[in-house]
Amino acid sequence: xxxxxxxxxxxxxxxxxxxxxxxxxxxxxxxxxxxxxxxxxxxxxxxxxxxxxxxxxxxxxxxxxxxxxxxxxxxxxxxxxxxxxxxxxxxxxxxxxxxxxxxxxxxxxxxxxxxxxxxxxxxxxxxxxxxxxxxxxxxxxxxxxxxxxxxxxxxxxxxxxxxxxxxxxxxxxxxxxxxxxxxxxxxxxxxxxxxxxxxxxxxxxxxxxxxxxxxxxxxxxxxxxxxxxxxxxxxxxxxxxxxxxxxxxxxxxxxxxxxxxxxxxxxxxxxxxxxxxxxxxxxxxxxxxxxxxxxxxxxxxxxxxxxxxxx
Amino acid sequence: xxxxxxxxxxxxxxxxxxxxxxxxxxxxxxxxxxxxxxxxxxxxxxxxxxxxxxxxxxxxxxxxxxxxxxxxxxxxxxxxxxxxxxxxxxxxxxxxxxxxxxxxxxxxxxxxxxxxxxxxxxxxxxxxxxxxxxxxxxxxxxxxxxxxxxxxxxxxxxxxxxxxxxxxxxxxxxxxxxxxxxxxxxxxxxxxxxxxxxxxxxxxxxxxxxxxxxxxxxxxxx
Numbered sequence: 001x002x003x004x005x006x007x008x009x010x011x012x013x014x015x016x017x018x019x020x021x022x023x024x025x026x027x028x029x030x031x032x033x034x035x036x037x038x039x040x041x042x043x044x045x046x047x048x049x050x051x052x053x054x055x056x057x058x059x060x061x062x063x064x065x066x067x068x069x070x071x072x073x074x075x076x077x078x079x080x081x082x083x084x085x086x087x088x089x090x091x092x093x094x095x096x097x098x099x100x101x102x103x104x105x106x107x108x109x110x111x112x113x114x115x116x117x118x119x120x121x122x123x124x125x126x127x128x129x130x131x132x133x134x135x136x137x138x139x140x141x142x143x144x145x146x147x148x149x150x151x152x153x154x155x156x157x158x159x160x161x162x163x164x165x166x167x168x169x170x171x172x173x174x175x176x177x178x179x180x181x182x183x184x185x186x187x188x189x190x191x192x193x194x195x196x197x198x199x200x201x202x203x204x205x206x207x208x209x210x211x212x213x214x215x216x217x218x219x220x221x222x223x224x225x226x227x228x229x230x231x232x233x234x235x236x237x238x239x240x241x242x243x244x245x246x247x248x249x250x251x252x253x254x255x256x257x258x259x260x261x262x263x264x265x266x267x268x269x270x271x272x273x274x275x276x277x278x279x280x281x282x283x284x285x286x287x288x289x290x291x292x293x294x295x296x297x298x299x300x301x302x303x304x305x306x307x308x309x310x311x
Numbered sequence: 312x313x314x315x316x317x318x319x320x321x322x323x324x325x326x327x328x329x330x331x332x333x334x335x336x337x338x339x340x341x342x343x344x345x346x347x348x349x350x351x352x353x354x355x356x357x358x359x360x361x362x363x364x365x366x367x368x369x370x371x372x373x374x375x376x377x378x379x380x381x382x383x384x385x386x387x388x389x390x391x392x393x394x395x396x397x398x399x400x401x402x403x404x405x406x407x408x409x410x411x412x413x414x415x416x417x418x419x420x421x422x423x424x425x426x427x428x429x430x431x432x433x434x435x436x437x438x439x440x441x442x443x444x445x446x447x448x449x450x451x452x453x454x455x456x457x458x459x460x461x462x463x464x465x466x467x468x469x470x471x472x473x474x475x476x477x478x479x480x481x482x483x484x485x486x487x488x489x490x491x492x493x494x495x496x497x498x499x500x501x502x503x504x505x506x507x508x509x510x511x512x513x514x515x516x517x518x519x520x521x522x523x524x525x526x527x528x529x530x531x532x533x
Contacts, residue, residue: 173320174317174320174321174323174324175320176323176324176326176327176328177327179324179327180327180331294411295410295411298410298411298414298415299338299414301414302334302414302417302418305418306327306330306331306334306418306421309421309422309425310323310326310327310330310445
């Protein structure tokens with residue numbers, strides 16, 4: 001049984017690494033279809049990353065070591081986060097070392113390194129992007145924590161796999177607090193991953209960008225790691241959403257290899273639907289002005305706290 | 312944990328919807344949408360009353376549901392829409408406090424209301440006692456809506472929404488007020504609306520605007 005748990009753990013991390021660019025590509029493809037453009041192939045993200053790994057890295061003259069380390073740190077935190085989130089099975093050996101609050105902390109670590117690296121070179125765009133990212137982050141993080149707290153309050157634990165297991169096995173009830181929290185989580189997901197109401201992932205070199213502005217100075221393998229980390233972040237957020245709001249179908253504690261085998265296509269189906277839904281949200285909404293972002297995130301926080309209160 | 316019956320779950324969900332609509336009204340800048348939200352709140356209230364009437368078998372709750380439907384979903388919103396068209400006020404100017412700030416104050420008010428309602432709901436013997444807190448929150452949020460607006464129009468909608476909260480509170484604490492009181496309140500609200508409608512025209516004729524700041528300025532001059 002223990003070996004199965006470790007196998008689940010390794011499988012989850014490997015699957016996250018392999019499927020994150022695919023999910024990213026799927027969202028892009030859906031967006032293109034909805035906007036009447038001809039879609040890029042599903043594997044485009046892999047190709048882009050592979051191409052970048054073959055190139056020679058160019059680093060600014062005054063860059064400090066922090067600038068070189070940051071991509072590895074950001075990528076490693078995202079991979080660690082993927083190891084904690086129960087995407088296929090809930091018995092993860094790693095999860096005893098970090099709970100949902102530590103997960104929020106991991107995302108915060110990645111953000112800090114990303115922002116510091118962006119400011120390190122001292123270009124105007126990098127600093128601008130870093131400041132905006134921190135503005136979005138300091139508003140999105142409390143909302144995300146509140147979302148986690150609501151789920152913890154319902155299941156009386158902060159360990160993400162345990163929360164997921166409890167939510168999946170409890171009697172099906174009409175829960176307004178979980179509904180509110182789901183809305184809040186979706187809004188946080190959009191903001192944290194640089195999706196359309198807050199940031200447009202498709203634009204470069206415009207005054208409105210946030211995420212891309214921070215990565216302007218990166219090239220080759222560093223940029224590849226950053227892009228992979230961004231794809232992983234989106235994947236991780238989607239999996240947190242599944243674990244909290246549609247936890248059915250993952251391999252629970254008692255399940256053997258059969259349950260794990262069944263969990264793989266179920267996760268694939270969830271991701272396909274979630275990616276399409278994300279593309280729809282992005283297509284129907286317009287990008288907000290940067291100064292409207294606090295309003296958007298305050299609403300997310302409001303939803304999360306309301307979820308906490310009506311529980 | 313004992314399983315909660317489905318009707319009560321639905322009732323709780325409707326109560327949560329009421330609270331959410333109160334927040335939506337708090338954040339809304341367009342007067343037309345504000346009135347629509349008010350009508351929606353009335354509809355949710357009507358549904359909750361119907362559900363409670365069905366569950367408890369109290370006939371007077373059916374009557375008050377019908378009253379809510381007629382008055383708050385159909386008549387008052389229509390009156391308000393006509394007033395808006397005739398007065399040409401579609402937008403409230405900037406509220407006194409920015410939207411995220413108002414939201415945060417609103418959240419604190421909800422926490423306060425829940426604390427306030429705890430002893431009441433501990434004393435109440437109804438099945439809906441958990442909703443008392445939400446009712447108090449709806450009343451106070453409507454208050455806040457009135458406080459943060461400049462235009463008379465949105466203040467009136469806030470006032471009417473406060474009546475929704477009172478109604479819901481009475482319903483959840485004691486299964487509704489006595490019929491006489493309820494009819495009286497309904498009539499009061501209707502008359503108040505008509506009087507205020509006339510009042511709006513008077514204000515506009517005097518000051519060329521529905522901004523109530525003007526009234527305050529006039530007071531200071533004296």
